[in-house]
Amino acid sequence: MSLQSEKQADTLVIRVEEDRIDAAGAIRFKEGMRDLIAERSARVILDLSRVNFLDSSGLGAVVAVMKLLAPERRLELAGLTPTVEKVFRLTRMDSVFTIHAAVDQGLSHAG
Template identity: 65%
Template sequence: MNLSAEARAGALVVYVGEERLDAAIAIRFKDRMREITQQPSRRVILDMSRIDFLDSSGLGAVVAVMKSLAPTRSLELAGLTPNVAKVFRLTRMDSVFPIHETIEAATSEGVRHAG
């Protein structure tokens, strides 16, 4: 599972270096995110700009990470590709997660919801 993280503008930014977030890696994704988010930060921003495919297991893994952080920390998403954005829109998860166009927008602007 290729994830890396950095502290940036008061947030923990997690970069996903995978093209797919699906059943084959969903459990490893959740486990690795649990390790990475041990670092203190009220905001966790997940950079999904490299992910071209997200299935229901991948979506479930992202939701599980959000639930593991709540209620004291937020999980925000950035850089959704068109296919991934469509999954969030069709499942109405775009109303659950703060979604930013880019990491730069997420760290410099206020929170806004896509959709």
């Protein structure tokens, strides 16, 4: 699972450099994220713009990362592609994440 992390001011931006977060890769995603979020930051934005597919296991892994950050930090999402957006919308999980159209909008947003 390829994850690229970059600190921009007080925000940790983590880009998923994979086409999919699915049942076969969900555990590796969660483990990779756990290592990266150990870095201190005020905010964490997960850039999903390169992810074309996410299944319910991938969704569960994203939720698990959100819980790892709690209660000090929240997980913000950016760049949802159409099928990924559909999974968040159908399961109503779009209601528990702050979702930005793209990372740039997320960075300029107050969080």
